[in-house]
Amino acid sequence: MLKNLGLNSLLLGLLAFNYAGPAQAADADFAKQMDTYLANEANVEKIGNALERYFMKKQQQQQEAQAKSEEAEMDAQFENPVKVEIGSAPIKGKADAAITVVEFSDFQCPYCRRGAGVMEEILKAYPNDVKVAFMNYPLPFHDKAEGAAIAALAAHQQGKFWEMHDQLFANQQTLGDETYIKLAEQLKLDVAKFKADLKSEKLAKQVKDEAEIATKLGVQGTPGYFVNGVQVRGARPLPYFKSIIDKWLAKSAKK
Numbered sequence: 001m002l003k004n005l006g007l008n009s010l011l012l013g014l015l016a017f018n019y020a021g022p023a024q025a026a027d028a029d030f031a032k033q034m035d036t037y038l039a040n041e042a043n044v045e046k047i048g049n050a051l052e053r054y055f056m057k058k059q060q061q062q063q064e065a066q067a068k069s070e071e072a073e074m075d076a077q078f079e080n081p082v083k084v085e086i087g088s089a090p091i092k093g094k095a096d097a098a099i100t101v102v103e104f105s106d107f108q109c110p111y112c113r114r115g116a117g118v119m120e121e122i123l124k125a126y127p128n129d130v131k132v133a134f135m136n137y138p139l140p141f142h143d144k145a146e147g148a149a150i151a152a153l154a155a156h157q158q159g160k161f162w163e164m165h166d167q168l169f170a171n172q173q174t175l176g177d178e179t180y181i182k183l184a185e186q187l188k189l190d191v192a193k194f195k196a197d198l199k200s201e202k203l204a205k206q207v208k209d210e211a212e213i214a215t216k217l218g219v220q221g222t223p224g225y226f227v228n229g230v231q232v233r234g235a236r237p238l239p240y241f242k243s244i245i246d247k248w249l250a251k252s253a254k255k
Helices: 008-020 027-038 041-079 110-125 145-156 161-170 177-186 191-197 201-216 238-254
Strands: 091-093 099-105 130-136 224-227 230-233
Touching: 027 041, 041 230, 041 238, 091 110, 099 110, 099 238, 110 130, 110 161, 110 238, 130 145, 130 201, 145 161, 145 177, 145 191, 145 201, 161 177, 177 191, 224 238, 230 238
Parallel strands: 099 130
Antiparallel strands: 091 130, 099 224, 224 230
16 A cells, blocks of 8 residues: 555655664664554554545645636636627527526536536526526537437427427437437427428538537537636536626626
8 A cells, every 4th residue: 555655765764763763774674663663553544644634735735726727717718708609509598698608518418417407506596697508519429419409409499499408408318319209299399390400401510510619619528618708617516607607797897
């Protein structure tokens, strides 16, 4: 275990200082003393506790450094937010809301399902201030994601995007044409039109175009977001989004 931790030299130095005497013990004597020391479970536990504290402190320092770096990057983004062209993407929330959250998502991605729940929490927390625009970013290794994206847009043609959106995430394990048609029936869509739209080149192109936009904006995985142009990577919890939204609202109030 100690070898795996890579702290042999540290341990040897400590033991030499405490037990061998400075530069006096021969190697054989030192090895024997070390074996004797480590044979005592209390000593091993003491070392283990010290190492645990050491690594916890290092981890905390790394997390603090990363948090400061992210904060600095975000501050820079507030000064130079990214412009995201949402085109004809479905929007949920008040049309005149001051804050637009652009969501790049993949219906086959479990983290996107979690992220969709957070978007609902945001809309409930900020009913007058935030709207969400959904854009498709089906990842290439998710074989059902592109078809599901087209199915959602096909439902959008009949005014039922968000209903289909919710059902696709709820039925994430059974994505496929059979599920899409079943959901279309449940949502009381014109099924014949829906089936035709599943083969629509226009909708397929929209999915492709949105994925290309995500790539150009530096979205490397799903879900990915832009809150009035400030990038958020991954499925972050509500408080993380609130900190960004509240900062935007505060900036707006000062104008």
